[in-house]
Amino acid sequence: MSxxxxxxxxxxxxxxxxxxxxAGLLAxxxxxxxxxxLRAPPPLETPLELAKTADGYEVLHEGNAVGSVRPGSFSVxxxxxxxxxxxxxxxxxxxxxxxxxxxxxxxxxVKNAPGEGLRVFASPIEGRDLVAAKWDAHPNMAGDDGFILERHVFAALDCPGAYAWFGQTSGSMLLGRIAGEVTGKVKAGDRCTVLAWREGIDGRKAYAGSAVLDADERVVASAFATWITVPSVS
Structure with a gap:
C-alpha cells in the first residue's frame, strides 16, 4: 500500500x-x-491510501473507498x-x-491562468451535436522529456463530456465512471483540439464520448464517460 x-x-x-x-492519475x-x-469526492491535500486489488487499485480515505481503477474496454x-x-x-x-x-x-x-489549469473551454459547434475546444499544451504540464504528462492529457477528456450535455439536463453533473486511454503523446507548446459528444442518457446517468487530437489532428486520447446528475455543486 502507498x-x-x-x-x-x-x-x-x-x-x-x-x-x-x-482518473488520469489512476489510469x-x-x-x-x-x-x-469515482465513489466519493477525492479530498484535496489529504493523504489517500492506494491499495492493490485483484485486478487494479483502490483509493481509500480513512478506510472508505474514494475510487478504483482496473483494466477496461470501451468503444467510441x-x-x-x-x-x-x-x-x-x-x-x-x-x-x-x-x-x-x-x-x-x-x-x-476560466479563472486559471495559462499554466495553472488546462483551460479547455469546450463550446457548442453550430450545426453539430458536439462541443470542441482548442487546448494549448502548456510546458508547465510536461515531464522532463518535453511531453505532457499522461494524467493531464487524460484529464482533458473529462469536463468537455459534461459540456456536451449542457442545457440538456437539470442540476450539475459529476463524473461517475470513465473508461479511456492515452494512445499518443502531446508535445509541450502544441495546440491540440478536444472534442466531446453525447452518447445517450438513462435517468440520472448521461453518457459522453470525448477525444484529444494532437497538433496534426491525430487522436491521441479518447474516453467513454458516465456522468451523474446531482443538485448544483460549487
Missing amino acids: EIIIERRFQGPSQSANGGYF ELIDGPAEIT EVPAKPSDAEIEAALPNYPGAKNSPIPHCFVCG
Missing part, C-alpha cells in the same frame, strides 16, 4: 479533486485502456473535427464563462 496526495491546484469543486485529473497505473470509478467513434474557424466562432458561447459553478476547475475553469 500514499497519494492531490494538490489544491488540481481541484474540481472547491473541496475535491477534478474527476478527470484523479497511469494500468497498461492499455483503464476504467476508473470520434466525429470529424470542426474547422479551426468553427471552433473559434463557438468560443464566445462557452457555457463555463458565465454559468460555471466551479470557475476554478483545473480542466475547464
Whole structure:
C-alpha cells in the first residue's frame, strides 16, 4: 500500500479533486485502456491510501473507498473535427464563462491562468451535436522529456463530456465512471483540439464520448464517460 496526495491546484469543486485529473492519475497505473470509478469526492491535500486489488487499485480515505481503477474496454467513434474557424466562432458561447459553478476547475475553469489549469473551454459547434475546444499544451504540464504528462492529457477528456450535455439536463453533473486511454503523446507548446459528444442518457446517468487530437489532428486520447446528475455543486 502507498500514499497519494492531490494538490489544491488540481481541484474540481472547491473541496475535491477534478474527476478527470484523479482518473488520469489512476489510469497511469494500468497498461492499455483503464476504467476508473469515482465513489466519493477525492479530498484535496489529504493523504489517500492506494491499495492493490485483484485486478487494479483502490483509493481509500480513512478506510472508505474514494475510487478504483482496473483494466477496461470501451468503444467510441470520434466525429470529424470542426474547422479551426468553427471552433473559434463557438468560443464566445462557452457555457463555463458565465454559468460555471466551479470557475476554478483545473480542466475547464476560466479563472486559471495559462499554466495553472488546462483551460479547455469546450463550446457548442453550430450545426453539430458536439462541443470542441482548442487546448494549448502548456510546458508547465510536461515531464522532463518535453511531453505532457499522461494524467493531464487524460484529464482533458473529462469536463468537455459534461459540456456536451449542457442545457440538456437539470442540476450539475459529476463524473461517475470513465473508461479511456492515452494512445499518443502531446508535445509541450502544441495546440491540440478536444472534442466531446453525447452518447445517450438513462435517468440520472448521461453518457459522453470525448477525444484529444494532437497538433496534426491525430487522436491521441479518447474516453467513454458516465456522468451523474446531482443538485448544483460549487
